[in-house]
Structures are given as structure tokens and as C-alpha cells.
Amino acid sequence: NAGVMQNPRHLVRRRGQEARLRCSPMKGHSHVYWYRQLPEEGLKFMVYLQKENIIDESGMPKERFSAEFPKEGPSILRIQQVVRGDSAAYFCASSPASGRVSYEQYFGPGTRLTVT
Amino acid sequence: DAKTTQPNSMESNEEEPVHLPCNHSTISGTDYIHWYRQLPSQGPEYVIHGLTSNVNNRMASLAIAEDRKSSTLILHRATLRDAAVYYCILKFGPYGGATNKLIFGTGTLLAVQP
Numbered sequence: 001n002a003g004v005m006q007n008p009r010h011l012v013r014r015r016g017q018e019a020r021l022r023c024s025p026m027k028g029h030s031h032v033y034w035y036r037q038l039p040e041e042g043l044k045f046m047v048y049l050q051k052e053n054i055i056d057e058s059g060m061p062k063e064r065f066s067a068e069f070p071k072e073g074p075s076i077l078r079i080q081q082v083v084r085g086d087s088a089a090y091f092c093a094s095s096p097a098s099g100r101v102s103y104e105q106y107f108g109p110g111t112r113l114t115v116t
Numbered sequence: 117d118a119k120t121t122q123p124n125s126m127e128s129n130e131e132e133p134v135h136l137p138c139n140h141s142t143i144s145g146t147d148y149i150h151w152y153r154q155l156p157s158q159g160p161e162y163v164i165h166g167l168t169s170n171v172n173n174r175m176a177s178l179a180i181a182e183d184r185k186s187s188t189l190i191l192h193r194a195t196l197r198d199a200a201v202y203y204c205i206l207k208f209g210p211y212g213g214a215t216n217k218l219i220f221g222t223g224t225l226l227a228v229q230p
Contacts, residue, residue, distance in 0.1 A: 004159075033217065043160065043203075043220040056217060091159045095216070104150070105218060107159035 002027065004094050004108035012114045019079040019086070021111045025094030032075040033093040033105060034067060043091065049075060082115045089113075120204045125225040128194045136189040136224055138204030143184050148207050150218070151178065151189050153200040160203070160220075163189065199228045 005024040013019050025032050034046040048056040049069035060067070064082075069075040079086055089112050093105040121139040128134040140149065151163040164171055164178045166187075171178040177190040191198055203223040207216075 031216065035218075035220075042222055043154075043218075045217040045219065048216055059217070093160075093218075104162035104165065106162065110159050 004092055004106050006090075006092050006108035006111050008111060009109060010112050010114070012116060013082050014116055015083055016081050019082050019113055019115075021077040021079075021090050021092075021113070023075040023077070023092030023094075023108060025075070025092075026106055029094035029096055029106070031095045032069050033095075034075075034077050035091045035093065035107075037089045037091065037110075039088065046077075079113075082113075084115050087113055087115045120206060120221055122202070122204055122221065122224045124222065125227065127227045127229060128191075128198075129229050130196060131193050134191040134194045134198070134226065134228075136191075136202050136204075136226065137186065138188070139186045140204070140206055141185045143206055144208075146208055149178065149180060149184075149187050150205045150207050151176070152203045152205065152218070152220075153198075154203070154223075155197075155200045163202070165207075194226075194228045196228050196230060199226055201225050 004026055007022050011019055023032060030051050032049045035043045036046055037043045045059040047060050047067045049067060051069055052071055064080045066078045089110045091107050091110045093107045095103050095105045148165050148167050150165040152160045153163050154160045164173055164176050166178045166180055170180060179188045201223040203220050205218050
């Protein structure tokens with residue numbers, strides 16, 4: 001059973017370009033979460049999605065960042081007009097559908113974004 | 117969200133038990149105690165979780181105080197591969213919704229000496 005997959009693993013963008021990060025959840029999981037880890041800082045929640053729905057985006061920056069989880073295909077975290085401060089590791093996690101008590105989240109290996 | 121307090125760092129010797137403490141004095145009755153760890157350059161990894169009773173799995177044991185204001189993650193025999201940052205997180209249960217997010221603190225950096 002494949003784990004959470006993220007691609008690309010490393011992404012380099014120049015300031016002003018767009019970055020697209022992809023996440024394929026574990027088989028059977030319909031909940032996806034995105035977290036960001038800035039250099040030398042802790043992990044911060046960004047957004048929680050279910051298929052075709054954003055459930056909680058309280059951690060998303062107000063501008064330039066968006067996320068989606070379409071009915072078919074991976075979840076996408078999109079950063080428009082990247083700036084140097086966006087350089088970080090972006091982790092995706094997934095969990096099964098509601099019904100299980102306080103279920104765990106399974107994390108992918110992350111995408112390391114570098115903005116030059 | 118209820119806050120947790122962990123030591124910044126701990127050291128252990130290989131093949132010895134490790135007890136990682138976590139204080140959560142403001143825990144509410146519906147908060148579950150979760151532990152995750154993050155090995156260097158990797159994504160976080162679920163370790164264990166519990167509500168009131170002590171829990172065991174193949175990775176670790178979780179001992180929860182009777183008043184639930186503290187808990188201890190126990191690695192029975194530390195290996196070099198257990199060197200990581202360990203996070204103690206309170207998460208509202210039992211159902212989904214906006215409270216599914218994990219709030220990571222600074223965690224405990226565990227060093228394992230050969």
C-alpha cells in the first residue's frame with residue numbers, strides 16, 4: 001500500500017514565478033492536509049481539504065496561496081508570484097474519512113521549495 | 117487549542133529505554149493525546165495516541181497520568197534510528213471538521229548515543 005506521495009521533491013523557482021505542489025493521498029483516504037515548515041522553524045498547519053471542499057483554511061496566507069483537492073487527481077497547493085520568504089518544506093498528510101475516532105495523519109516526504 | 121510543554125532536548129544511550137515527558141495541564145475532556153516524530157529531512161511520522169488509558173503499539177508506549185494533565189512517551193529500547201524531534205499534540209476528538217488540524221509545538225529533540 002503506497003504511502004502519501006508528493007511531487008516534485010525539490011522545486012526551484014525564481015521570484016515572481018508560480019509554484020505548483022502535488023499530493024496524492026494514501027489509497028482510501030479522502031482527507032488531505034497541507035503544512036509548511038520554514039527553515040529552523042516548526043511545522044505550521046495551512047489547509048485541510050476533503051474531495052472538492054476546503055474545510056479549514058485558517059493557516060493559509062491571505063494572498064497568493066490556494067489549494068484544491070478535485071474529485072479526480074491529486075491535491076494541488078499553488079503559490080503565485082513566489083517570494084524568497086516562501087522557501088520552505090511543504091508537507092502533505094492524509095487521513096481516512098470521518099467515522100474513526102481521532103485517526104492519525106500520514107505524511108508525505110515533502111516538497112522543498114527554493115525561491116531564488 | 118490546549119497547549120503542551122516539552123523539554124527542548126533529551127539524550128539517551130542506544131538500547132536503553134527513553135521516557136519523553138509532556139505536560140498538558142489545560143487539556144479538555146475530549147482532547148486526545150497524539151505523538152508524532154520527525155526524523156531529519158523527513159515528513160512527520162505518527163507514533164501513538166490515547167485518551168485516558170495507557171496504550172502500546174509496535175513503536176512505543178504511551179503512559180497517561182490519571183488526571184490527564186501529563187503523559188509520557190516510552191521508547192523501550194532506543195536505537196540510532198529513533199533520533200528525531202518528538203511532538204506531543206492535543207487534538208480534539210472524535211469526529212472531523214475544522215479541528216482535524218495538528219498544532220505542532222517545538223517538540224523534544226532526542227539524541228541517541230551509540
